[in-house]
Amino acid sequence: MTDPRLRHGRASLAVSFFAQGMAFALLVTRIPAIQDRYGISDGLLPVFLAAVPILAGAGSVCTEQLIKRVRPSVVLRFAQPAVLLALLGAGAGDRMWQAALSLGAFGLSVGALDASMNMLGVSLQRTYGRSIMLGFHASYSLGGIGGASLAWVGAHWHLSLLVSYLPVVAVLLPVCLVASRWYVDGEPAAEVVQGAPGAKPVVFRLLLPLCLVMSFAYIGDSTVSNWSAKYLQDTLGSSEQLSTVPYNVYMVTTLLGRAAGDFGVRRFGAVAVVRFGTVLAAAGFGVVALAPGPWVGMAGFTLLGFGLCVIVPQTFAAAGRLFPEASDAAVARLNIFNYVGFLVGSPLVGALGDAWSYRGAMLVPMVLVLLTLVYARSFGSEAARYGGGHERPRTVDVG
Secondary structure (H helix, E strand, O other): OOOOOHHHHHHHHHHHHHHHHHHHHHHHHHHHHHHHHHHEEEEEEHHHHHHHHHHHHHHHHHHHHHHHOOOOHHHHHHHHHHHHHHHHHHHHHHHHHHHHHHHHHHHHHHHHHHHHHHHHHHHHHHOOOOOOHHHHHHHHHHHHHHHHHHHHHHOOOOOOOHHHHHHHHHHHHHHHHHHHHHOOOOOOOOOOOOOOOOHHHHHHHHHHHHHHHHHHHHHHHHHHHHHHHHHHHHHOOOOOHHHHHHHHHHHHHHHHHHHHHHHHHHHHHHHHHHHHHHHHHHHHHHHHHHHHOHHHHHHOOOHHHHHHHHHHHHHHHHHHHHOOOHHHHHHHHHHHHHHHHHHHHHHHHHHHHHHHOHHHHHHHHHHHHHHHHHHHHHHHHHHHHHHOOOEEEEHHHHH
Protein backbone atom coordinates (compact mmCIF):
# COMPACT_ATOMS: atom_id res chain seq x y z
CA MET A 1 0.00 0.00 0.00
CA THR A 2 1.06 3.58 -0.62
CA ASP A 3 2.34 5.46 2.43
CA PRO A 4 -0.54 7.89 3.30
CA ARG A 5 1.97 10.69 3.81
CA LEU A 6 3.22 10.31 0.25
CA ARG A 7 -0.29 9.99 -1.14
CA HIS A 8 -1.35 13.20 0.62
CA GLY A 9 1.82 14.94 -0.53
CA ARG A 10 1.13 13.93 -4.11
CA ALA A 11 -2.47 15.18 -3.96
CA SER A 12 -1.50 18.49 -2.33
CA LEU A 13 1.18 19.11 -4.96
CA ALA A 14 -1.35 18.41 -7.72
CA VAL A 15 -3.54 21.11 -6.15
CA SER A 16 -0.61 23.51 -6.34
CA PHE A 17 0.01 22.76 -10.02
CA PHE A 18 -3.71 23.21 -10.74
CA ALA A 19 -3.84 26.59 -8.98
CA GLN A 20 -0.73 27.80 -10.78
CA GLY A 21 -2.14 26.78 -14.17
CA MET A 22 -5.35 28.66 -13.45
CA ALA A 23 -3.60 31.80 -12.16
CA PHE A 24 -1.21 31.97 -15.12
CA ALA A 25 -4.00 31.46 -17.66
CA LEU A 26 -6.11 34.18 -16.02
CA LEU A 27 -3.23 36.61 -16.37
CA VAL A 28 -2.04 35.92 -19.91
CA THR A 29 -5.50 35.59 -21.47
CA ARG A 30 -6.56 38.99 -20.11
CA ILE A 31 -3.49 40.94 -21.23
CA PRO A 32 -5.59 43.18 -23.54
CA ALA A 33 -7.88 44.03 -20.61
CA ILE A 34 -4.88 44.80 -18.39
CA GLN A 35 -3.47 47.02 -21.13
CA ASP A 36 -6.75 48.94 -21.38
CA ARG A 37 -7.19 49.26 -17.61
CA TYR A 38 -3.78 50.81 -17.05
CA GLY A 39 -3.50 52.68 -20.35
CA ILE A 40 -0.34 50.83 -21.37
CA SER A 41 0.68 51.82 -24.89
CA ASP A 42 1.40 49.28 -27.62
CA GLY A 43 5.04 50.34 -27.53
CA LEU A 44 5.34 49.85 -23.77
CA LEU A 45 3.36 46.60 -23.56
CA PRO A 46 6.24 44.37 -24.81
CA VAL A 47 8.41 45.78 -22.02
CA PHE A 48 5.86 44.73 -19.41
CA LEU A 49 5.42 41.32 -21.03
CA ALA A 50 9.18 40.70 -21.24
CA ALA A 51 9.74 41.82 -17.65
CA VAL A 52 7.54 39.04 -16.24
CA PRO A 53 9.61 36.05 -17.54
CA ILE A 54 12.86 37.89 -16.85
CA LEU A 55 11.84 38.42 -13.22
CA ALA A 56 10.58 34.84 -13.09
CA GLY A 57 14.05 33.69 -14.08
CA ALA A 58 15.46 35.83 -11.27
CA GLY A 59 12.96 34.24 -8.90
CA SER A 60 14.16 30.79 -9.93
CA VAL A 61 17.78 31.81 -9.30
CA CYS A 62 16.84 33.14 -5.85
CA THR A 63 15.05 29.88 -5.10
CA GLU A 64 18.23 27.91 -5.74
CA GLN A 65 19.90 29.99 -3.02
CA LEU A 66 16.91 29.81 -0.65
CA ILE A 67 16.79 26.02 -0.67
CA LYS A 68 20.25 25.98 0.89
CA ARG A 69 18.57 27.32 4.03
CA VAL A 70 14.95 26.14 3.86
CA ARG A 71 13.15 23.22 2.26
CA PRO A 72 11.42 23.66 -1.13
CA SER A 73 8.05 23.08 0.54
CA VAL A 74 8.57 26.24 2.60
CA VAL A 75 9.35 28.26 -0.53
CA LEU A 76 6.24 26.87 -2.24
CA ARG A 77 4.05 27.54 0.81
CA PHE A 78 4.85 31.27 0.58
CA ALA A 79 5.29 31.63 -3.20
CA GLN A 80 1.83 30.32 -4.10
CA PRO A 81 -0.13 32.91 -2.06
CA ALA A 82 2.22 35.61 -3.39
CA VAL A 83 1.34 34.66 -6.99
CA LEU A 84 -2.39 34.73 -6.25
CA LEU A 85 -2.21 38.06 -4.43
CA ALA A 86 -0.11 39.56 -7.24
CA LEU A 87 -2.77 38.40 -9.72
CA LEU A 88 -5.42 40.11 -7.62
CA GLY A 89 -3.28 43.24 -7.45
CA ALA A 90 -3.02 43.32 -11.23
CA GLY A 91 -6.81 43.48 -11.41
CA ALA A 92 -7.32 45.97 -8.58
CA GLY A 93 -5.10 48.93 -9.50
CA ASP A 94 -5.54 51.74 -11.99
CA ARG A 95 -2.12 53.43 -12.11
CA MET A 96 0.92 52.48 -14.12
CA TRP A 97 3.14 51.99 -11.07
CA GLN A 98 0.58 49.60 -9.62
CA ALA A 99 0.67 47.53 -12.79
CA ALA A 100 4.48 47.47 -12.69
CA LEU A 101 4.49 46.47 -9.02
CA SER A 102 1.85 43.74 -9.42
CA LEU A 103 3.35 42.23 -12.57
CA GLY A 104 6.85 42.44 -11.07
CA ALA A 105 5.68 40.62 -7.95
CA PHE A 106 3.89 38.07 -10.12
CA GLY A 107 7.06 37.41 -12.12
CA LEU A 108 9.35 36.97 -9.11
CA SER A 109 6.92 34.79 -7.20
CA VAL A 110 5.98 32.65 -10.20
CA GLY A 111 9.67 31.85 -10.75
CA ALA A 112 9.97 30.67 -7.14
CA LEU A 113 6.67 28.80 -7.48
CA ASP A 114 7.57 26.98 -10.71
CA ALA A 115 10.98 25.98 -9.35
CA SER A 116 9.77 24.76 -5.95
CA MET A 117 6.76 22.89 -7.41
CA ASN A 118 8.94 20.96 -9.80
CA MET A 119 11.54 20.29 -7.09
CA LEU A 120 8.87 18.61 -4.98
CA GLY A 121 7.53 16.75 -8.02
CA VAL A 122 10.98 15.38 -8.92
CA SER A 123 11.71 14.30 -5.34
CA LEU A 124 8.29 12.64 -4.99
CA GLN A 125 8.81 10.77 -8.25
CA ARG A 126 12.16 9.53 -6.97
CA THR A 127 10.51 8.32 -3.76
CA TYR A 128 7.71 6.60 -5.67
CA GLY A 129 10.21 4.96 -8.00
CA ARG A 130 8.00 5.44 -11.05
CA SER A 131 6.91 8.23 -13.36
CA ILE A 132 4.38 10.63 -11.83
CA MET A 133 5.65 14.00 -13.11
CA LEU A 134 3.38 14.07 -16.13
CA GLY A 135 0.39 13.77 -13.82
CA PHE A 136 1.39 16.95 -11.99
CA HIS A 137 1.71 18.81 -15.26
CA ALA A 138 -1.65 17.42 -16.34
CA SER A 139 -3.09 19.17 -13.27
CA TYR A 140 -1.41 22.37 -14.49
CA SER A 141 -3.01 21.95 -17.92
CA LEU A 142 -6.41 21.37 -16.33
CA GLY A 143 -6.00 24.55 -14.31
CA GLY A 144 -4.98 26.40 -17.47
CA ILE A 145 -8.14 25.26 -19.24
CA GLY A 146 -10.23 26.36 -16.26
CA GLY A 147 -8.48 29.73 -16.08
CA ALA A 148 -8.85 30.38 -19.81
CA SER A 149 -12.54 29.45 -19.61
CA LEU A 150 -13.11 31.83 -16.70
CA ALA A 151 -11.24 34.55 -18.60
CA TRP A 152 -13.58 34.00 -21.55
CA VAL A 153 -16.57 34.37 -19.23
CA GLY A 154 -15.15 37.60 -17.85
CA ALA A 155 -14.52 39.01 -21.31
CA HIS A 156 -17.89 37.83 -22.64
CA TRP A 157 -19.85 39.45 -19.81
CA HIS A 158 -17.57 42.52 -19.71
CA LEU A 159 -16.60 41.91 -16.10
CA SER A 160 -13.86 44.04 -14.59
CA LEU A 161 -10.55 42.36 -13.87
CA LEU A 162 -11.14 42.66 -10.13
CA VAL A 163 -14.54 40.98 -10.38
CA SER A 164 -13.01 38.22 -12.52
CA TYR A 165 -10.02 37.62 -10.27
CA LEU A 166 -11.42 38.09 -6.78
CA PRO A 167 -13.64 34.95 -6.59
CA VAL A 168 -10.84 32.77 -7.99
CA VAL A 169 -8.28 34.07 -5.49
CA ALA A 170 -10.83 33.86 -2.67
CA VAL A 171 -11.28 30.14 -3.38
CA LEU A 172 -7.75 29.12 -4.37
CA LEU A 173 -5.84 30.97 -1.64
CA PRO A 174 -7.32 29.12 1.37
CA VAL A 175 -7.35 25.83 -0.55
CA CYS A 176 -3.63 26.15 -1.32
CA LEU A 177 -2.79 27.18 2.24
CA VAL A 178 -4.61 24.15 3.63
CA ALA A 179 -3.09 21.82 1.04
CA SER A 180 0.40 23.11 1.86
CA ARG A 181 0.20 21.31 5.21
CA TRP A 182 0.75 18.02 3.37
CA TYR A 183 3.65 18.96 1.09
CA VAL A 184 6.37 16.30 1.20
CA ASP A 185 10.05 17.09 0.75
CA GLY A 186 11.90 14.11 -0.67
CA GLU A 187 15.22 12.81 0.51
CA PRO A 188 18.34 12.25 -1.62
CA ALA A 189 18.27 8.99 -3.52
CA ALA A 190 19.08 6.18 -1.10
CA GLU A 191 21.09 4.26 -3.67
CA VAL A 192 23.50 7.16 -4.21
CA VAL A 193 26.65 6.72 -2.15
CA GLN A 194 29.74 8.86 -1.85
CA GLY A 195 31.99 8.28 -4.84
CA ALA A 196 29.26 6.70 -6.98
CA PRO A 197 28.60 8.13 -10.46
CA GLY A 198 25.43 9.90 -9.29
CA ALA A 199 27.08 11.58 -6.30
CA LYS A 200 28.02 14.84 -7.98
CA PRO A 201 27.06 18.49 -7.69
CA VAL A 202 25.31 20.28 -10.53
CA VAL A 203 27.72 20.68 -13.43
CA PHE A 204 26.25 23.04 -16.01
CA ARG A 205 28.04 21.32 -18.88
CA LEU A 206 26.16 18.11 -18.07
CA LEU A 207 22.87 19.95 -17.53
CA LEU A 208 23.18 21.97 -20.77
CA PRO A 209 21.50 19.42 -23.10
CA LEU A 210 18.40 19.43 -20.89
CA CYS A 211 18.48 23.24 -20.74
CA LEU A 212 18.46 23.37 -24.54
CA VAL A 213 15.59 20.89 -24.71
CA MET A 214 13.61 23.00 -22.22
CA SER A 215 14.19 26.12 -24.34
CA PHE A 216 13.17 24.35 -27.55
CA ALA A 217 9.98 23.06 -25.94
CA TYR A 218 8.96 26.50 -24.69
CA ILE A 219 9.78 28.13 -28.02
CA GLY A 220 7.26 25.70 -29.50
CA ASP A 221 4.75 26.30 -26.72
CA SER A 222 4.98 30.10 -26.94
CA THR A 223 4.55 29.88 -30.72
CA VAL A 224 1.20 28.17 -30.22
CA SER A 225 0.00 30.44 -27.41
CA ASN A 226 0.99 33.69 -29.12
CA TRP A 227 0.56 33.01 -32.84
CA SER A 228 -2.00 30.24 -33.39
CA ALA A 229 -5.02 32.56 -33.57
CA LYS A 230 -3.31 35.07 -35.87
CA TYR A 231 -1.92 32.31 -38.08
CA LEU A 232 -5.26 30.59 -38.51
CA GLN A 233 -7.08 33.81 -39.31
CA ASP A 234 -4.53 35.74 -41.38
CA THR A 235 -2.68 32.91 -43.14
CA LEU A 236 -5.25 30.10 -43.36
CA GLY A 237 -8.29 32.34 -43.79
CA SER A 238 -10.39 31.19 -40.83
CA SER A 239 -13.13 33.25 -39.20
CA GLU A 240 -12.34 35.25 -36.07
CA GLN A 241 -14.41 32.85 -33.99
CA LEU A 242 -12.67 29.76 -35.36
CA SER A 243 -9.25 31.33 -34.80
CA THR A 244 -9.77 31.12 -31.03
CA VAL A 245 -10.14 27.32 -31.15
CA PRO A 246 -6.54 26.09 -31.82
CA TYR A 247 -5.17 27.15 -28.45
CA ASN A 248 -8.09 25.51 -26.64
CA VAL A 249 -7.54 22.34 -28.68
CA TYR A 250 -3.83 22.52 -27.87
CA MET A 251 -4.55 22.83 -24.13
CA VAL A 252 -7.00 19.93 -24.17
CA THR A 253 -4.61 17.63 -26.04
CA THR A 254 -1.82 18.69 -23.68
CA LEU A 255 -4.01 17.63 -20.76
CA LEU A 256 -4.91 14.30 -22.37
CA GLY A 257 -1.33 13.55 -23.36
CA ARG A 258 0.02 14.28 -19.89
CA ALA A 259 -2.75 12.31 -18.20
CA ALA A 260 -1.69 9.21 -20.15
CA GLY A 261 2.02 10.02 -20.42
CA ASP A 262 3.14 8.50 -17.12
CA PHE A 263 1.81 5.12 -18.23
CA GLY A 264 3.82 5.45 -21.44
CA VAL A 265 7.00 6.21 -19.51
CA ARG A 266 6.47 3.22 -17.22
CA ARG A 267 5.84 0.94 -20.19
CA PHE A 268 8.36 2.15 -22.77
CA GLY A 269 10.82 4.36 -20.84
CA ALA A 270 11.42 8.11 -20.88
CA VAL A 271 13.70 8.09 -23.93
CA ALA A 272 11.10 6.45 -26.17
CA VAL A 273 8.32 8.73 -24.94
CA VAL A 274 10.40 11.89 -25.47
CA ARG A 275 11.45 10.75 -28.96
CA PHE A 276 7.87 9.95 -29.90
CA GLY A 277 6.63 13.29 -28.54
CA THR A 278 9.38 15.15 -30.40
CA VAL A 279 8.52 13.55 -33.75
CA LEU A 280 4.81 14.15 -33.17
CA ALA A 281 5.40 17.83 -32.29
CA ALA A 282 7.64 18.37 -35.31
CA ALA A 283 5.03 16.72 -37.54
CA GLY A 284 2.43 19.07 -36.04
CA PHE A 285 4.48 22.14 -36.97
CA GLY A 286 4.98 20.69 -40.46
CA VAL A 287 1.24 20.18 -40.91
CA VAL A 288 0.56 23.73 -39.68
CA ALA A 289 3.14 25.19 -42.08
CA LEU A 290 1.79 23.31 -45.11
CA ALA A 291 -1.92 23.40 -44.25
CA PRO A 292 -4.16 24.43 -47.17
CA GLY A 293 -6.93 25.57 -44.86
CA PRO A 294 -7.94 26.15 -41.23
CA TRP A 295 -9.19 22.64 -40.47
CA VAL A 296 -5.93 21.01 -41.52
CA GLY A 297 -4.14 23.67 -39.49
CA MET A 298 -6.28 22.67 -36.52
CA ALA A 299 -5.13 19.07 -36.96
CA GLY A 300 -1.54 20.29 -36.83
CA PHE A 301 -2.11 22.11 -33.56
CA THR A 302 -3.72 18.95 -32.19
CA LEU A 303 -0.58 16.96 -32.99
CA LEU A 304 1.49 19.69 -31.37
CA GLY A 305 -0.39 19.38 -28.11
CA PHE A 306 0.05 15.61 -27.94
CA GLY A 307 3.75 15.91 -28.84
CA LEU A 308 5.04 18.84 -26.79
CA CYS A 309 3.16 17.93 -23.63
CA VAL A 310 5.53 15.15 -22.57
CA ILE A 311 8.83 16.97 -23.06
CA VAL A 312 8.87 19.54 -20.23
CA PRO A 313 7.85 17.21 -17.36
CA GLN A 314 10.34 14.58 -18.51
CA THR A 315 13.09 17.21 -18.76
CA PHE A 316 12.61 18.13 -15.09
CA ALA A 317 12.55 14.43 -14.16
CA ALA A 318 15.74 13.77 -16.15
CA ALA A 319 17.53 16.59 -14.31
CA GLY A 320 16.59 14.96 -11.01
CA ARG A 321 17.98 11.62 -12.16
CA LEU A 322 21.16 13.20 -13.51
CA PHE A 323 21.93 14.94 -10.21
CA PRO A 324 20.19 12.82 -7.55
CA GLU A 325 22.00 14.48 -4.63
CA ALA A 326 21.45 18.00 -5.98
CA SER A 327 18.14 17.65 -7.80
CA ASP A 328 16.66 20.83 -6.28
CA ALA A 329 19.51 22.98 -7.57
CA ALA A 330 19.36 21.26 -10.98
CA VAL A 331 15.62 21.92 -11.27
CA ALA A 332 16.05 25.58 -10.28
CA ARG A 333 18.69 26.14 -12.97
CA LEU A 334 16.77 24.20 -15.57
CA ASN A 335 13.62 26.18 -14.80
CA ILE A 336 15.34 29.38 -15.96
CA PHE A 337 15.35 28.02 -19.53
CA ASN A 338 11.58 27.76 -19.40
CA TYR A 339 11.57 31.57 -19.46
CA VAL A 340 14.41 31.78 -21.99
CA GLY A 341 12.31 29.79 -24.46
CA PHE A 342 9.25 31.88 -23.73
CA LEU A 343 11.20 35.12 -24.29
CA VAL A 344 12.80 33.92 -27.53
CA GLY A 345 9.90 32.07 -29.13
CA SER A 346 7.26 34.71 -29.68
CA PRO A 347 9.54 37.53 -30.99
CA LEU A 348 11.42 35.04 -33.18
CA VAL A 349 8.30 33.80 -34.96
CA GLY A 350 6.89 37.32 -35.24
CA ALA A 351 10.09 38.73 -36.75
CA LEU A 352 10.41 35.86 -39.23
CA GLY A 353 6.73 36.10 -40.12
CA ASP A 354 6.99 39.81 -40.89
CA ALA A 355 10.29 39.53 -42.78
CA TRP A 356 9.57 36.27 -44.61
CA SER A 357 6.23 34.47 -44.13
CA TYR A 358 4.35 32.96 -41.23
CA ARG A 359 4.31 29.59 -42.98
CA GLY A 360 8.09 29.69 -43.14
CA ALA A 361 8.29 30.94 -39.57
CA MET A 362 6.47 27.79 -38.35
CA LEU A 363 9.32 25.67 -39.73
CA VAL A 364 11.82 27.26 -37.33
CA PRO A 365 10.28 25.90 -34.09
CA MET A 366 9.80 22.61 -35.97
CA VAL A 367 13.56 22.36 -36.56
CA LEU A 368 14.39 23.44 -32.99
CA VAL A 369 12.02 20.89 -31.50
CA LEU A 370 13.52 18.19 -33.73
CA LEU A 371 16.92 18.93 -32.18
CA THR A 372 15.56 17.29 -29.03
CA LEU A 373 16.23 13.97 -30.78
CA VAL A 374 19.95 14.75 -30.58
CA TYR A 375 19.72 14.95 -26.79
CA ALA A 376 17.15 12.21 -26.21
CA ARG A 377 19.71 9.92 -24.56
CA SER A 378 19.99 12.47 -21.74
CA PHE A 379 16.57 11.25 -20.59
CA GLY A 380 17.72 7.65 -20.19
CA SER A 381 19.82 7.72 -17.04
CA GLU A 382 17.12 5.80 -15.18
CA ALA A 383 18.03 2.62 -17.08
CA ALA A 384 21.18 2.00 -15.07
CA ARG A 385 19.46 2.94 -11.82
CA TYR A 386 16.40 0.72 -12.19
CA GLY A 387 18.16 -2.18 -13.87
CA GLY A 388 16.52 -1.89 -17.27
CA GLY A 389 15.06 0.35 -19.92
CA HIS A 390 11.89 1.18 -18.01
CA GLU A 391 10.98 2.40 -14.59
CA ARG A 392 9.59 -0.09 -12.11
CA PRO A 393 7.79 0.70 -8.86
CA ARG A 394 9.32 0.26 -5.46
CA THR A 395 7.49 -1.31 -2.57
CA VAL A 396 6.45 2.16 -1.38
CA ASP A 397 3.80 2.29 -4.09
CA VAL A 398 2.51 -1.00 -5.31
CA GLY A 399 -1.18 -0.16 -5.02
